[in-house]
Amino acid sequence: xxxxxxxxxxxxxQPAWQQDADLNLLQFLQxxxxxxxxxxxxxxxSDDTLIYHLKMRGSDTTEEIPGLxxxxxxxxxxxxLRARGVxxx
Numbered sequence: 001x002x003x004x005x006x007x008x009x010x011x012x013x014q015p016a017w018q019q020d021a022d023l024n025l026l027q028f029l030q031x032x033x034x035x036x037x038x039x040x041x042x043x044x045x046s047d048d049t050l051i052y053h054l055k056m057r058g059s060d061t062t063e064e065i066p067g068l069x070x071x072x073x074x075x076x077x078x079x080x081l082r083a084r085g086v087x088x089x
Contacts (some may be wrong), residue, residue, distance in 0.1 A: 032054070
């Protein structure tokens, strides 16, 4: 994991963990994994899962995922035409 991702994860983790200060780090990571729907071993939990879950935690379930919003198209026809290069940005 590069330093940018470490810094991003720590910046997201700190305020969230302060809300559950009674938990130790592993307990808090386990809680985040369960909230995100992750069912594997904690050691296999990816940093991407943690980052996106922490970014989306507490937001509306219909809100777009950060990073995917830029590729969102309202209607299917426009999306196909843009993907084929017919419509240029």
